[in-house]
Amino acid sequence: MTPFHGPYDDGDYADGNALAGPLREIFAVDLTAASGRCAHCGAEGPVALLRVYAHAPGLVARCPSCTEVVMRLVRGPNSAWLDLRGATSIRIPLGVE
Amino acid sequence: MGIVSPGFHGRRSAAAPELPPGQYLTEDFPVLTAGPTPRVPTDAWEFTVVTEAGQRYAWSWADLMALPGQTVTVDLHCVTKWSKLGTTWTGVSLDTLLENVETAADYALVHSYGGYTTNLPVEDLLDGQAWIAFKYEGEDLAPAHGGPARLLVPHLYLWKSAKWVRGIQLLNEDEPGFWESAGYHDYGDPWREQRYQGD
Numbered sequence: 514m515t516p517f518h519g520p521y522d523d524g525d526y527a528d529g530n531a532l533a534g535p536l537r538e539i540f541a542v543d544l545t546a547a548s549g550r551c552a553h554c555g556a557e558g559p560v561a562l563l564r565v566y567a568h569a570p571g572l573v574a575r576c577p578s579c580t581e582v583v584m585r586l587v588r589g590p591n592s593a594w595l596d597l598r599g600a601t602s603i604r605i606p607l608g609v610e
Numbered sequence: 611m612g613i614v615s616p617g618f619h620g621r622r623s624a625a626a627p628e629l630p631p632g633q634y635l636t637e638d639f640p641v642l643t644a645g646p647t648p649r650v651p652t653d654a655w656e657f658t659v660v661t662e663a664g665q666r667y668a669w670s671w672a673d674l675m676a677l678p679g680q681t682v683t684v685d686l687h688c689v690t691k692w693s694k695l696g697t698t699w700t701g702v703s704l705d706t707l708l709e710n711v712e713t714a715a716d717y718a719l720v721h722s723y724g725g726y727t728t729n730l731p732v733e734d735l736l737d738g739q740a741w742i743a744f745k746y747e748g749e750d751l752a753p754a755h756g757g758p759a760r761l762l763v764p765h766l767y768l769w770k771s772a773k774w775v776r777g778i779q780l781l782n783e784d785e786p787g788f789w790e791s792a793g794y795h796d797y798g799d800p801w802r803e804q805r806y807q808g809d
């Protein structure tokens with residue numbers, strides 16, 4: 514279906530720092546310092562600036578430029594599901610070798 | 611909304627038979643949302659059904675209002691573990707909407723304004739189990755709860771009752787929706803506690 518272009522209310526979201534704890538459980542690095550490229554509009558920016566909708570069955574992180582979904586994180590009792598199909602890449606700053 | 615202690619609800623404790631396993635009772639109506647809330651004016655609203663053969667059926671808001679409505683009182687069970695009992699909704703049964711739709715499809719993918727999707731078997735939409743609901747407790751359905759109209763399919767977890775419903779795609783093959791492709795159960799029966807994949 515063609516996208517519905519609005520109007521929309523923003524709804525209740527937090528910034529990407531809300532992802533810090535849940536992602537640290539999975540990755541050894543702090544991914545909120547990483548930057549990602551949105552698969553929908555191509556905008557690149559830090560994970561910490563994503564819009565995180567947390568009042569939902571999982572965490573839904575959306576692009577601040579186009580509001581499409583960049584990342585979804587679902588935490589079950591025994592597994593976590595991380596869906597990154599909305600990000601073409603994630604650049605993670607690492608220490609100099 | 612705070613954590614509700616089951617002990618404060620007497621007979622409606624977590625062990626009460628009217629609640630599925632692992633659920634607690636809530637009196638308010640929590641708003642869950644995975645994104646921005648679309649404000650769809652009813653004069654631009656349209657509901658479509660597209661069959662597995664590509665045939666398209668469409669209803670305007672006036673078309674929907676002209677169909678016979680039903681008022682039903684049902685219990686809601688959210689996968690985030692709250693349940694709300696005895697909620698009253700008015701809507702049009704999917705039996706009515708699909709009555710003249712030519713299809714032999716087994717699966718449905720429900721689409722919402724805003725891009726949300728959820729999947730369920732066609733048989734779960736029929737036989738008085740599902741509605742396109744536009745009134746809640748006698749009032750027009752608020753956008754926060756899915757207005758102007760949402761799918762209501764209360765025998766499955768509430769994420770299947772897509773807010774801001776826009777259309778249904780009828781499919782020969784099952785296609786997972788927004789949460790079903792990110793760890794949640796494909797069917798989502800609260801009485802069998804089908805929360806996550808593998809439950």
Ligand SMILES: [Zn+2]
Binds near residue numbers: 556580
């Ligand atoms: Zn974007």
